[in-house]
Amino acid sequence: MKNSRAFTFTSMPKRIRSESISLSASRRLLFYFLCTTAFFIAFPNFSRAEAAVIQVRHRPASEALPIVRHFLSSNGVATVDERTNSLIVIDNAETIANVDNFLKTFDIPAKRVRIYLRINEGRSARSQELSVQGRISGDSWTVFSGQASKDGAEARAQDSLRDSELASEYMVTTTSGKPAYIMTGSEVPYHGGWANHCRRYADCPETIDFQAIDTGMEVRPTVVGDRANVEITPRISRLDSKDPRGVVRFTAAATRISVPLGQWVTIGATAKQSHEVLRAVLGKGGNKRNDSLSFSIRVETF
Numbered sequence: 001m002k003n004s005r006a007f008t009f010t011s012m013p014k015r016i017r018s019e020s021i022s023l024s025a026s027r028r029l030l031f032y033f034l035c036t037t038a039f040f041i042a043f044p045n046f047s048r049a050e051a052a053v054i055q056v057r058h059r060p061a062s063e064a065l066p067i068v069r070h071f072l073s074s075n076g077v078a079t080v081d082e083r084t085n086s087l088i089v090i091d092n093a094e095t096i097a098n099v100d101n102f103l104k105t106f107d108i109p110a111k112r113v114r115i116y117l118r119i120n121e122g123r124s125a126r127s128q129e130l131s132v133q134g135r136i137s138g139d140s141w142t143v144f145s146g147q148a149s150k151d152g153a154e155a156r157a158q159d160s161l162r163d164s165e166l167a168s169e170y171m172v173t174t175t176s177g178k179p180a181y182i183m184t185g186s187e188v189p190y191h192g193g194w195a196n197h198c199r200r201y202a203d204c205p206e207t208i209d210f211q212a213i214d215t216g217m218e219v220r221p222t223v224v225g226d227r228a229n230v231e232i233t234p235r236i237s238r239l240d241s242k243d244p245r246g247v248v249r250f251t252a253a254a255t256r257i258s259v260p261l262g263q264w265v266t267i268g269a270t271a272k273q274s275h276e277v278l279r280a281v282l283g284k285g286g287n288k289r290n291d292s293l294s295f296s297i298r299v300e301t302f
Contacts, residue, residue, distance in 0.1 A: 048092050048093070049075070049076075049090055049091060049092060050090070050091070050092065050093050050096060051088070051089070051090045052088075052089045052090075052096045052099075052100075053081070053084075053086050053087070053088055054086060054087045054088075054089065054099065054100060054103060055084060055085065055086045055087075056085050056086060056087060056103065056107050057085075057107055058107050058108055058109045058110065059106075059107060059110070060085065061080045061081070061082070061085045061086060061087050062080050062082075064087060064103065064106055064107070065078060065079070065080050065087065067102070067106070068087060068089065068099050068102070068103075071095055071098050071099050071102065072089075072091055072095060073091055073092060073095050075091070076089070076090060076091030076092075076095055077089075077090045077091070078090070078091075078099075087099070087103075110175040110176050110177060110178070111175065111176040111223050111301045112173065112174075112175055112176075112301060112302050113173065113174055113175060113176055113221045113223060113228070113299060113300070113301055113302075114171065114172075114173050114299070114300050114301075114302055115171065115172050115173070115174070115180065115219055115221060115230070115297065115298070115299050116169065116170070116171050116264075116297065116298040116299075117169070117170045117171075117172075117182065117217075117219065117232075117295060117296075117297050118167055118168070118169045118170075118295060118296040118297070119167065119168045119169075119170075119278075119282060119293070119295045120166075120167050120266075120293070120294050120295060120296065121166045121167070121168075121282075121293055168184075168282065170182045170184075172219060174219075174220075174221065176221060176222055176223040176228075176301075177220070177221075177222050178220065179218045179219065179220040179233075180218070180219050180220075181216055181217070181218055181219075181235070182216050182217045182218075182219060183214055183215070183216040184215050184216045184217065184281055184282050185214065185215035185216070185281070185282075186214050186215075187212045187213075187214075188212065188213050188214070188215050188236075189211075189212060190211055190212065190213050190236075193280060194213070194236065194280070197250065197253075197276070197277050197280060198248060200252070201234075201250040201251070201252040201253040201277055202248050202249060202250045202251065202252065202253075203248075204248050213236045213237060213238060214236065214237050214238075215234075215235070215236050215280075215281045215282075216234075216235055216236075216281065217232055217233065217234055217235060217278075217281060218231075218232070218233045218235050218249065219231070219232050220233075221299055223261070223299075223301060226260060226261050227258055227259065227260055227261060228258070228259055228260075228261055228299040229256070229257075229258050230256070230257050230258070230259060230297060230299060231254055231255070231256045232254060232255045232256075232257075233249050233250060233251060233253075233254040234249075234250040234253055234254075234277045234278055234280075234281045235247065235248065235249050235250065235281070236248050236250075236281070250277045253276070253277040253278070255267075255278075257297070259297055259298075259299055261299055261300055261301060262298070262299075262300050263298065264296050264297070264298045265296065265297055265298070266294065266295075266296040267294055267295055267296070267297065278293060279293055
């Protein structure tokens with residue numbers, strides 16, 4: 001019997017293996033069926049999902065993606081195809097229609113903007129002049145200065161105050177919401193005064209070695225209706241630097257104004273910090289007490 005049982009045991013592997021495989025396949029099919037049923041019970045609207053590829057033409061699709069995700073249903077998915085600058089949206093038809101309607105107002109060409117900037121610098125220069133004339137003579141000689149007719153000396157002091165105004169004008173073009181750069185100086189030596197401005201008005205990286213720099217201003221206009229909100233930020237950068245750390249923006253000294261389109265607007269003297277850094281960026285030398293710095297700006301669309 002032992003041999004017979006052993007024979008019976010060893011004569012069954014193929015059949016047992018076949019039944020095991022059949023049972024395993026049935027269990028998998030049952031498992032998939034139950035999972036699919038549970039999925040559609042949990043997400044009843046998934047069967048009505050549609051896929052849409054919506055191309056964004058006038059701005060990066062990645063800018064629209066965070067907003068589009070607010071339109072999605074709980075089961076919706078949206079992503080960006082960077083190759084075609086498109087949004088891929090998988091959701092129900094109503095949601096896709098809402099996304100498409102939103103993009104019709106969001107995806108429009110940005111307005112082209114032309115900016116005229118005139119920097120006005122007023123200076124008051126005080127000068128003092130001292131002149132001396134006189135005459136000295138002896139038995140056979142005479143030395144004189146000026147028109148003195150008799151021996152003696154006369155000193156005169158003259159104090160005068162002169163006012164002058166210097167103006168620099170720049171023009172740049174950009175699109176609404178995008179900065180334009182105005183360069184005011186190139187190969188400017190980086191001295192201790194710049195380091196002081198960095199400590200007070202910016203965050204200069206200590207690991208960057210500044211020796212000679214470009215100086216200028218970033219001008220960012222944003223058109224809102226018939227007005228433009230303009231931000232002017234002084235800036236320095238390393239010569240031919242491709243490292244973004246080599247660009248320093250003095251954000252604490254930025255000037256922000258709102259102007260009507262197409263009109264010159266004269267802005268009064270800037271705040272102390274803007275005055276100080278703008279003077280350095282413009283290469284206007286020392287900051288005298290009687291000096292003033294103001295600017296006029298005109299913004300137009302085209």
